[in-house]
Amino acid sequence: MNGAEYLLFILMLSVFLGFELINKVPATLHTPLMSGANAISGITVVGAVALAGNGQENLAQWLGAGAVALASVNVVGGYMVTDRMLGFFKKKEG
Amino acid sequence: MDTTLVTGLGYVVASGLFIFGLKMLGSPATARRGNMVSATGMLIAIVVALLDQGIVNYTWIAGGMVAGGLVGAVVARSVAMTSMPEMVALFNGLGGSASLLVGWAALTPDAATFTLVTIVLSILIGGVTLTGSLIAYGKLSEKLGSGQIVFSGQQIVNSLVVLGVVVGAVLFVMEPTNATWLYVVIGLALVFGVMAVIPIGGADMPVVISLLNSYSGLAACAAGFAIDNNVLIVAGSLVGASGIILTQIMCKAMNRSLSNVLFSGFASVSNEVTEIEGEIKPINADDAYYILEAASSVAVVPGYGMAVAQAQHVVKELANLLEANGAEVVFGIHPVAGRMPGHMNVLLAEADVPYDQLLEMDEINPRMESVDVAIVIGANDVVNPAAREVESSPIYGMPVINVADARTVFVLKRSMASGFAGIENPLFYKENTRMLFGDAKESLGKLVSELSS
Numbered sequence: 367m368n369g370a371e372y373l374l375f376i377l378m379l380s381v382f383l384g385f386e387l388i389n390k391v392p393a394t395l396h397t398p399l400m401s402g403a404n405a406i407s408g409i410t411v412v413g414a415v416a417l418a419g420n421g422q423e424n425l426a427q428w429l430g431a432g433a434v435a436l437a438s439v440n441v442v443g444g445y446m447v448t449d450r451m452l453g454f455f456k457k458k459e460g
Numbered sequence: 461m462d463t464t465l466v467t468g469l470g471y472v473v474a475s476g477l478f479i480f481g482l483k484m485l486g487s488p489a490t491a492r493r494g495n496m497v498s499a500t501g502m503l504i505a506i507v508v509a510l511l512d513q514g515i516v517n518y519t520w521i522a523g524g525m526v527a528g529g530l531v532g533a534v535v536a537r538s539v540a541m542t543s544m545p546e547m548v549a550l551f552n553g554l555g556g557s558a559s560l561l562v563g564w565a566a567l568t569p570d571a572a573t574f575t576l577v578t579i580v581l582s583i584l585i586g587g588v589t590l591t592g593s594l595i596a597y598g599k600l601s602e603k604l605g606s607g608q609i610v611f612s613g614q615q616i617v618n619s620l621v622v623l624g625v626v627v628g629a630v631l632f633v634m635e636p637t638n639a640t641w642l643y644v645v646i647g648l649a650l651v652f653g654v655m656a657v658i659p660i661g662g663a664d665m666p667v668v669i670s671l672l673n674s675y676s677g678l679a680a681c682a683a684g685f686a687i688d689n690n691v692l693i694v695a696g697s698l699v700g701a702s703g704i705i706l707t708q709i710m711c712k713a714m715n716r717s718l719s720n721v722l723f724s725g726f727a728s729v730s731n732e733v734t735e736i737e738g739e740i741k742p743i744n745a746d747d748a749y750y751i752l753e754a755a756s757s758v759a760v761v762p763g764y765g766m767a768v769a770q771a772q773h774v775v776k777e778l779a780n781l782l783e784a785n786g787a788e789v790v791f792g793i794h795p796v797a798g799r800m801p802g803h804m805n806v807l808l809a810e811a812d813v814p815y816d817q818l819l820e821m822d823e824i825n826p827r828m829e830s831v832d833v834a835i836v837i838g839a840n841d842v843v844n845p846a847a848r849e850v851e852s853s854p855i856y857g858m859p860v861i862n863v864a865d866a867r868t869v870f871v872l873k874r875s876m877a878s879g880f881a882g883i884e885n886p887l888f889y890k891e892n893t894r895m896l897f898g899d900a901k902e903s904l905g906k907l908v909s910e911l912s913s
Contacts, residue, residue, distance in 0.1 A: 373690065384482075398495070407699045409695035415510055418520045431520035435525070437554070443531070449492065
């Protein structure tokens with residue numbers, strides 16, 4: 367698209383935003399934060415699908431397919447386990 | 461053309477949902493919905509990516525997604541909360557390896573220099589994350605010894621590996637058509653991941669796992685540059701930032717710098733034996749019961765030993781009985797208690813302890829003097845008063861939970877062996893400390909049955 371400097375610009379803004387957001391997460395939620403972040407890092411699947419589906423039976427396709435599988439474990443497993451954990455957190459009743 | 465616009469807008473929405481989801485993680489009340497928001501963002505990003513016109517064959521995509529999704533779902537459903545650290549370590553590694561593969565696959569003969577640099581970065585970070593996480597997994601699940609692995613000449617070997625990585629990376633960028641350099645970079649990145657984690661001991665695992673979490677995000681970020689995809693950059697850098705912040709918090713909680721954790725481990729403990737005054741006073745469950753029955757304020761301080769003994773449920777039972785007996789019960793959680801950030805909180809939440817009963821170190825320390833009984837369960841270094849009192853101690857200066865300020869301290873402990881850090885703990889010799897030896901779960905079970913009869 368608009369080249370490297372545009373992507374670097376995005377990078378800088380997201381890093382600052384990330385620091386601001388995460389600093390507000392209380393210690394009690396650090397494990398779910400980590401597994402949730404883990405699920406987000408499975409975003410690689412988005413890049414991998416275009417490679418896995420290039421239809422050219424070449425190395426890029428096989429590498430892409432592998433990446434789709436690995437990142438899918440992250441996405442599905444990460445979100446599910448985070449949801450399971452967060453389901454445990456309850457406020458004191460009454 | 462229209463599909464590019466849809467793709468672009470879809471990625472914008474997805475990024476927004478990731479950010480909003482993380483914001484909702486800022487409070488336990490909204491956290492679960494925040495996770496759903498984030499997952500929705502991921503779903504949108506994936507659907508949009510599948511609309512890409514470059515995709516001509518969906519067979520391998522579907523195969524990969526089904527296989528990976530199934531594995532992920534099974535693991536997520538079956539993993540025990542005590543094993544969360546090793547599962548997260550493993551998932552970090554998978555994320556890193558996925559980014560490695562994407563960076564590799566993005567390599568084309570006509571790639572620009574900037575793209576080549578980002579390809580090298582995603583391969584390097586991804587590779588280090590992969591093998592580093594596997595070693596961390598091995599240590600956390602005790603498949604490997606959890607101690608440090610050090611050998612003479614380690615620094616030299618590491619320096620050579622780093623040098624090799626840099627040289628290999630430069631040669632690769634200069635001559636991308638020569639596959640040898642690519643394989644050299646991949647191989648050395650994998651080796652470096654192993655070398656970076658083996659010298660780090662079990663007690664430092666919270667730092668390592670946070671750092672690897674960060675790397676898995678940075679690897680995705682680098683892969684985003686390699687394939688010119690902005691949603692990868694946004695999501696990857698959010699994860700990278702999250703991991704770095706957690707790393708910082710963990711280091712601060714141990715009063716050590718990151719480089720100290722990564723490169724030195726605990727400096728070999730000085731041999732001069734510091735005289736510890738006082739003697740160990742064991743107590744049995746009967747006597748402990750009488751003291752607890754009279755207590756009006758109780759603080760429980762758990763550590764990794766609680767997870768090992770699977771004692772979180774019986775702790776909750778004990779807390780219920782004490783509360784029914786009129787006592788106020790709180791839990792004091794040290795930031796590095798357990799093997800990953802927030803590990804104790806999740807275990808106790810699973811056992812139905814409400815999160816507003818879990819106090820952070822800074823909240824519980826000022827009120828420790830008014831606590832009648834502090835119960836230390838499987839924690840050692842995080843309650844070690846040597847951190848405050850003994851200047852020669854390797855952990856001197858580390859913030860600890862000041863259980864010794866309570867009127868009486870019960871320490872539940874299997875034996876007199878020292879903690880992971882291998883440091884003597886003067887707490888055990890204090891005037892107001894009583895040692896309740898044995899398996900934590902059994903000892904607590906005895907107290908529960910006495911209190912409920």
